[in-house]
Amino acid sequence: MPVEKVVEGMWAALSARDWEQLKTFLSWDCIYLDMPVGPAAAARGPDDIVKRLKIGLEPLASYENFPGLMVSNGTDVMYEHxxxxxxxxxxxxxxxxxxxHRVADGKITLxxxxxxxxxxxxxxPPTWMEDFATADMSWVFDATGLV
Incomplete structure (x- = not known):
């Protein structure tokens, strides 16, 4: 499967908040991180990545991803959306x-x-940061030096 299709499939699953489908696009050791927060608060592996994503997205009344420009070199994909x-x-x-995203063997690895x-x-909402601060943080993985 072309790397672009892997990334598109993952984002379609995320937009639908289909957590089990989302996991199928991630390698067992995939690292996910929000760059504004940095690598010390990354998540690693499909289960922990989903835990991390759910903190922000699960409480929403609605969430949707809108596609944009996607550029690939065959392994790495940059996606503006x-x-x-x-x-x-x-x-x-x-x-x-x-x-x-970095894709290897049909799975997102980064x-x-x-x-x-x-x-x-x-x-x-005003409670957003408070809700985040009290969330399950068992997913935190320090990816410093790995990304």
């Missing part, structure tokens, strides 16, 4: 992303998201 987040309390945010955390903090 945006997400729309809507909370049940009425707040919403449009977040611009560039995601970088996933880095570059985005403006301030854009989220400025539009999220």
């Amino acid at each position: 945006h997400e729309e987040w809507h909370w049940a309390t009425g707040e919403s945010a449009v977040l611009q992303f560039v995601s970088v 996933w880095k998201d570059y985005w403006d955390m301030g854009a989220l903090a400025n539009h999220a």
